[in-house]
Amino acid sequence: MSPAELDRQPLLEGERFALRPLRADDWDALYAIASDPAVWEQHPMTDRWREEVFRAFFEDALAKGGALAIIDTRDGTIIGSSRFQALKSAEDDEEEQSSVEIGWTFLAPRYWGTGANREVKRLMLAHALESVERVDFRVGEANWRSRIALENIGAQRTRRTELSRHQGKRVLHLVYAISREDFAQGPLMQASE
Structure with a gap:
């Protein structure tokens, strides 16, 4: 399967959690989660809890x-969202690997530390790595919660990149990656065996 064949909006189901394509009618459920400032406190866009800011984020996702x-899956409630973006073939990538980015992930705080992120990332990585050689993650330099979560699933920090300014400030993101080989031998696969 080639990167062009990666289904970026699959139906994925795990033991406790499932992922399905985001729909416009998910707005109320997602904004109920996103309106909590704690969700965004370590994110570079700390104001994403504001309705107009989250509306732009949600519309962009759609x-x-x-x-x-x-x-x-226990009760069918939406607990957060994630995305597959920036799909690249080997010819597009300086490291000569096909890749996709997983990101823009957020969860309701009551699911932090419960294994939800780990299961969601395992499902998304297994799906993506059938079609691409590497998955990238970008995380704000000060977002320690996400950085630790990525390191706990076996992601390796690769390089530092600068994004455009947000609210007059320079925003730095760190780039992490997991290759097919790293995933096959990493903590997510060992935990599922």
């Missing part, structure tokens, strides 16, 4: 495709 709603 417009670009690749956005997924995260569902708790």
